[in-house]
Amino acid sequence: MEKFTTLEGVAAPLKIINVDTDMVIPKQYLKTIKRTGLDKGLFSEMRYKDDGSENPDFVLNKPAYRKSKILVAGDNFGCGSSREHAPWALMDFGIRCVISTSFGDIFYNNCFKNGVLPIRVSPEDLEKLFDDADRGANATLTIDLEKQEIRGPDGGVVHFEIDPFRKHCLLNGLDDIGLSLEKVSSIDAFEKKQATAQPWL
Secondary structure (H helix, E strand, O other): OOOOEEEEEEEEEOOOOOHHHHHOHHHHOOOOOOOOOOOHOOOHHHEEEEOEEEEOOOHHHOHHHHHOOEEEEOOOEEEEOOHHHHHHHHHHOOOOOEEOOOHHHHHHHHHHHOOOOEEEOOOHHHHHHHHHHHOHHHHHEEOOOOOOOOEEEOEEEEEEEOOOOHHHHHHHHOHHHHHHHHHHHHHHHHHHHHHHHOOOO
């Protein structure tokens, strides 16, 4: 998993509450287990019209936000069904951080396992970040995971909390497999001990 240390990029404002995982990546895109090629499915029911053409009113279709790396979203983002494709689609589009006041629990956990940083902020701080994100191409935010800071284009700083273990995993690029591989010498030693003590197994 790619390490997450500092991220600087344009932040797109998605001022919608209760965005569920079916809105993030509709069910027709769940047939694959590949983590690539899902960018076109991200918010597809809002990004595209019925004829397949782009909806010019949707934020990620606007020129200033086409390469956004950060999403500033309304309350309760990622609620609904459990689908790991949601953070996969965000990553494939290029979004590595989602900021909101609250998240669906399963989506929140899946983000950390896939290199996406979900940040919880207060309603007051979210409004400040929406103001920053409304600036279009000038809506550049800097996410500093080590310092747990969001720095705005005018120098304003929003601090955020994060579980220390999850922070460690993101900073070091450790998913569940990576965490297991850190213990490989201990696992090997245990296997050898077991083979000697119980050779019939």
